[in-house]
Amino acid sequence: MNPAVRIDSETGLKIFNTRAAKASEKITGKGYSVVADQKLTELPKMPAGATFNAEEQAKYRAFKEARRGAADYMAMEGAFKKYLDDVYSEPPIPREALDDECEILVVGAGFGGLLLWQKLSEAGFTNVRFCEKGGDVGGTWYWNRYPGIACDVESYSYLPLLDETGYVPSMKFASGFEILEHCQRMAERFGFYDHCLFHTTVEATTWDEASGRWIVQTDRGDKMRARFVILANGILTTPKLARIPGMAKFLGESFHTSRWNYNIDLSGKRVGIIGTGATAVQAIPELAKVVGQLYVFQRTPSSIDVRDQRATTEEERTTWAKEPGWARSRRARFAKISEVRAAVLANDDYLAGKIQDFKERKKHDRELTREELMQKQLDSSFRLMEQIRARVDAIVKDPKTAAALKPYYPYGCKRPTFHDEYLPTFNLPHVHLVDTAPRGVSEINERGVVHEGVEYPLDVLIYATGFQWMGTSTFNRIRGRSGRTLTEKWETEGARTFLGLHTRGFPNLFIVTGPQGGGGSFNFTDVIYAHADYLIWMMQTMRERGASVVDVRKEPEDKYAEHCRDVDIATAPLRDCISYYNGEGRAAPGSLAYYGGRQWDKFRMEAQSSLEPYVFGGDLN
Numbered sequence: 295m296n297p298a299v300r301i302d303s304e305t306g307l308k309i310f311n312t313r314a315a316k317a318s319e320k321i322t323g324k325g326y327s328v329v330a331d332q333k334l335t336e337l338p339k340m341p342a343g344a345t346f347n348a349e350e351q352a353k354y355r356a357f358k359e360a361r362r363g364a365a366d367y368m369a370m371e372g373a374f375k376k377y378l379d380d381v382y383s384e385p386p387i388p389r390e391a392l393d394d395e396c397e398i399l400v401v402g403a404g405f406g407g408l409l410l411w412q413k414l415s416e417a418g419f420t421n422v423r424f425c426e427k428g429g430d431v432g433g434t435w436y437w438n439r440y441p442g443i444a445c446d447v448e449s450y451s452y453l454p455l456l457d458e459t460g461y462v463p464s465m466k467f468a469s470g471f472e473i474l475e476h477c478q479r480m481a482e483r484f485g486f487y488d489h490c491l492f493h494t495t496v497e498a499t500t501w502d503e504a505s506g507r508w509i510v511q512t513d514r515g516d517k518m519r520a521r522f523v524i525l526a527n528g529i530l531t532t533p534k535l536a537r538i539p540g541m542a543k544f545l546g547e548s549f550h551t552s553r554w555n556y557n558i559d560l561s562g563k564r565v566g567i568i569g570t571g572a573t574a575v576q577a578i579p580e581l582a583k584v585v586g587q588l589y590v591f592q593r594t595p596s597s598i599d600v601r602d603q604r605a606t607t608e609e610e611r612t613t614w615a616k617e618p619g620w621a622r623s624r625r626a627r628f629a630k631i632s633e634v635r636a637a638v639l640a641n642d643d644y645l646a647g648k649i650q651d652f653k654e655r656k657k658h659d660r661e662l663t664r665e666e667l668m669q670k671q672l673d674s675s676f677r678l679m680e681q682i683r684a685r686v687d688a689i690v691k692d693p694k695t696a697a698a699l700k701p702y703y704p705y706g707c708k709r710p711t712f713h714d715e716y717l718p719t720f721n722l723p724h725v726h727l728v729d730t731a732p733r734g735v736s737e738i739n740e741r742g743v744v745h746e747g748v749e750y751p752l753d754v755l756i757y758a759t760g761f762q763w764m765g766t767s768t769f770n771r772i773r774g775r776s777g778r779t780l781t782e783k784w785e786t787e788g789a790r791t792f793l794g795l796h797t798r799g800f801p802n803l804f805i806v807t808g809p810q811g812g813g814g815s816f817n818f819t820d821v822i823y824a825h826a827d828y829l830i831w832m833m834q835t836m837r838e839r840g841a842s843v844v845d846v847r848k849e850p851e852d853k854y855a856e857h858c859r860d861v862d863i864a865t866a867p868l869r870d871c872i873s874y875y876n877g878e879g880r881a882a883p884g885s886l887a888y889y890g891g892r893q894w895d896k897f898r899m900e901a902q903s904s905l906e907p908y909v910f911g912g913d914l915n
């Protein structure tokens with residue numbers, strides 16, 4: 295067995311062996327099954343001619359306003375810190391604290407970190423070190439292992455490095471467990487494990503102007519210096535709890551979905567789950583197969599679109615085996631689909647390159663105005679939501695339950711979900727929807743959840759209450775040139791970045807898939823590819839120029855922040871509801887996700903050709 299830290303005799307660099315073993319063989323699961331009943335995999339017909347008229351608009355508005363201010367979340371601190379424990383791995387591998395230097399330090403070993411390593415090493419950057427909070431690679435797919443977990447973007451376009459590893463996913467929507475294995479495959483294939491410090495959380499990152507280095511301190515006592523720091527620690531990383539009076543009193547078992555406790559046998563138990571977002575929608579059908587009684591505490595229903603899962607065909611396997619680069623080409627074609635339902639509508643013939651376009655293009659006699667275009671988009675969103683609401687009526691037998699499961703907001707305003715078993719689950723006699731709209735669960739006691747004077751006694755309570763969006767706790771632990779933290783800068787000046795990747799005053803710090811970080815696609819993997827390519831270009835450019843430090847100028851940063859604000863405001867009617875996407879209705883426009891689509895590429899290409907936004911400095915030393 296190799297020691298946790300040793301020196302590579304060829305390169306003189308440190309090699310690590312800190313991957314923790316899986317905690318228990320009980321941690322296994324699957325994603326979506328193929329559903330045999332064809333009727334469950336189709337939406338009812340689109341109501342022809344239905345428009346988003348004043349009456350419907352008023353209904354959506356009332357639905358939204360009733361929920362304004364209801365969202366109240368808290369971090370897992372104090373007595374709730376236990377919910378953050380890593381239940382998936384054996385305890386951390388003991389190792390010495392490091393007091394040394396590397397060229398590039400990357401935070402995170404999820405898709406971002408894994409792809410960066412493959413690309414960085416290919417480009418000749420090998421003095422790279424990764425810090426990862428978990429005991430193994432995977433990021434989102436390490437932490438989220440609840441029953442039923444699967445990706446929602448087709449796996450052939452979503453899983454990175456399929457061409458390079460020769461792997462073909464087993465299903466169109468691969469299970470999270472299969473995705474985690476693919477992460478381990480990528481790590482093994484490209485020698486990632488040698489470079490990663492697992493069970494290591496970065497606690498402070500401070501710029502030292504004199505040496506032109508970041509000083510990175512961790513919870514393992516490390517003090518490392520790095521020329522570059524890349525934050526690849528995700529957009530939905532830090533789990534949160536709903537703040538509910540009495541929650542500390544509960545005497546049964548409880549956990550958050552991102553730390554699923556497989557040591558608790560749920561069979562035959564009375565189980566409650568709070569929340570009905572994308573996680574709960576996937577977990578509930580699987581829970582219902584096992585537990586005695588299931589209570590689903592819902593505040594806002596998700597939109598439940600069709601899934602239409604299928605296995606990868608033999609024909610696909612044979613074709614792809616003869617077609618080098620098939621996954622890259624498919625991902626590029628997938629990126630062109632800007633339809634809101636791309637995940638399900640993605641036409642296999644188009645994606646396989648057999649036909650040229652994915653839909654018939656409508657021609658208009660004249661160019662539509664901005665307002666007309668917006669109305670058209672709102673109308674088609676409304677019609678799709680009507681289909682989704684009709685699907686609830688078609689499947690769910692109890693009219694009261696069906697009424698509560700119908701969402702009233704534009705499609706995509708809250709994270710769309712896709713499932714063919716979720717709605718039928720509510721027809722089962724032991725599954726109970728507890729409608730807590732519009733304010734949510736308001737009390738928990740020793741025995742269970744109390745709502746409107748009714749007590750629901752539970753053996754196990756599961757929090758499916760989500761994650762902080764675009765606000766990892768890392769941002770308030772990074773101090774740049776002025777001594778301010780990133781959070782302090784953004785709180786005083788508003789979120790300000792260039793391309794989402796740089797932020798002025800924080801030289802040589804790159805943020806992958808953070809606030810304002812576009813990439814022109816809603817497939818997260820595309821964005822990571824675009825960001826990784828950009829960063830490699832940047833570091834190569836610096837090498838060629840002999841520069842060791844890069845920062846950005848004020849004017850291009852301001853202009854980009856204004857652009858993010860403008861595109862957010864212009865498209866806001868399409869997302870007019872209370873959602874974590876808009877900070878529960880409280881976020882400043884342009885401060886979170888990017889809504890400019892391919893305009894991000896325009897900003898990037900202009901910057902790369904003129905170099906005008908950048909301030910290069912220092913000597914390579």
Ligand code: NAP
Binds near residue numbers: 447538568571572736
């Ligand atoms: P989420 O979407 O933030 O859902 C949190 C849920 O908790 C919401 O339904 C929320 O209701 C509810 N809630 C909060 N406080 C409550 C209270 N006091 N009483 C009752 N309900 C309460 O979290 P998530 O489901 O974990 O999903 C997070 C994101 O992770 C997804 O949107 C998605 O991007 C990602 N994800 C992806 C996949 C995938 O790709 N397959 C799967 C799972 C998750 P309100 O809606 O009323 O606020």
